[in-house]
Amino acid sequence: MTMSEESAPRRTRPSMVDVARAAGVAPVTVSRVSNGQSNVDPVTRQRVVESMRALGYRPNSAARALKSGRFNTIGVIMFTLETFGNMRTLGGIAQEAAHANCAVTLIPVSDRTLGRVAGAYDRLSEAAVDGVVIIFEAHLLGEAEFPLPPGVPAVVIDSNTGSGYTVVDTDQAQGARQATEHLLSLGHERVWHIAGPAASFSATHRVDAWQSTLRAAGITPLAPLYGDWTTESGYRHGLTLGRQKNVTAIFAANDQMALGAMRALHELGRRIPADVSVVGFDDMEEAQSFWPPLTTVRQDFTAVGRLSVQKLLRKIARPERDTNDKTTLPTELIIRASTGAPPN
Amino acid sequence: MTMSEESAPRRTRPSMVDVARAAGVAPVTVSRVSNGQSNVDPVTRQRVVESMRALGYRPNSAARALKSGRFNTIGVIMFTLETFGNMRTLGGIAQEAAHANCAVTLIPVSDRTLGRVAGAYDRLSEAAVDGVVIIFEAHLLGEAEFPLPPGVPAVVIDSNTGSGYTVVDTDQAQGARQATEHLLSLGHERVWHIAGPAASFSATHRVDAWQSTLRAAGITPLAPLYGDWTTESGYRHGLTLGRQKNVTAIFAANDQMALGAMRALHELGRRIPADVSVVGFDDMEEAQSFWPPLTTVRQDFTAVGRLSVQKLLRKIARPERDTNDKTTLPTELIIRASTGAPPN
DNA sequence: ATGAAAGCGCTAACAC
């Protein structure tokens, strides 16, 4: 009295044995064809290919990974996809990974507490990856040591100076120095700084370099104004600074905050750069079209992403030669129209 | 004469049998502990957990996937990571996927020709995914049918009207209509349009809606100026339009081009909005801080990403109930300071 | 509560 079972829809994907049966060969021959090996008779190959197509065969990568022990996939742990820099870095990672015929798996961490990072590691353990790139965005200052899961090759993108792991990053200090020196060389007597969040490594490094550059020029540095990378925070601090008539030069720790600051200056009727000069950091694509076009420090996020993948792949290939080096990529000052000599 | 083999470093990750041996139990017991099943004696569990920790055991997801037939991973095929919208969409996808305890694998396609898309499918076949979200960004207009690989659950994010697959997108037409009507309602007699590339579905839909809105108001639409989404192209067209004194209202198909156009207007000494009003599309975070703050059409990229994942997961769960619906999310006009009544 | 056995789909090693 059972319903006719054979009419149930065929739900499982065809496997190699299905193809082999259809083509009248052994599964291993299908495997050879699937992997493009040469030791298959052209006629047989043809027959197998047809069967594969007819059945809609696609290799099962889980089985392949199980066999090889390699997933050909790298994981990316990141706190947010929402920043320009992270996007570009991710782009570089994807690019380089594709180049190495490697997939990229996102392992986002929404929260910024260390507890949540541990959560990422749990998920990471389950993730099918051969290694990970961790884009720190550095909200974890104060955690002296950040525990990486043992046995997972990892490269960290960040500016922290800890030496426990391989690190790649832009030379934050150089960039901040370039920005500050540029403003000083234009004749400004002081340079104010709208910083990123104090919990960020890169923000902190920019603050340090800004201060030391001022000191080197014999200027007593002021306290930075801490923002949170958003245009909104740049705007807020821009209003504060713009109201002080002695402020003639502002260095913002990213382009968004620079943009917000410029908006504030516009609203206050302070001319840029006639009254106040503004420098940003990042050189996002839009910066050249801000009004006025923004002088800024370009960092090559794409290169950072690509390099970190190269290093990671090397680590994966030779886990024994596990050196933990730190690589720093140079920045470039892009001078546009938002900076000039101070008034009178 | 062989070197002492036993001194070779232990390179393979510990497996369940290693843990089982260490804990003095059968592998299946380790499996039960690993999966949090209840039918294990607390004492035994404790012993197993300790062995797992001692050996640094991490489950092999390939084996798990091979067993279960599920990767708990979705793939994302996209042409570029470099646009604001794609990034945000990806963020939404990642968010929703994480919510469903699902990893996200990037399958980028660098080139825009169909040949390369086919390449993406090859890689897709190898990718360990249960389904894919395809962010079209629509460079393929003219390809009447886009062949999806059979047997792979897929959701397409795009505005094309083809009915072969499940589609999610923002209501491009609504947004373009809102922008155009807003400018008309301010009293502008005509609205010029800086469009996205002609090969883009969404760009084309915005052009169509802009034109039909003008027609509905009894205005003969002009030809759009085709850009390529970049600030640079917006700037170029902005110069062209800004030089024509009868141009009082510009609707740009994205915020970047609007920004470029505003820069051109500034350079030409045309006041915004006193002389010329400008409307963008997207509402990127920076738009509120452009000078002047940009009136624009907000589209909820994150929601698009999330929804597409929801639909995809549903498809994966029940492949038999395979309906190919099209969902359209509403846009919202955000009025800021770049628009106003036309001069005199 | 614990274990033995089988098998997921694939490929390396070895015949022939």
Add this chain to the structure above:
DNA sequence: GTGTTAGCGCTTTCAT
């Protein structure tokens, strides 16, 4: 040039 065998690490089923 092709086939046979075995096993990757895990979980499901069926004992015990």
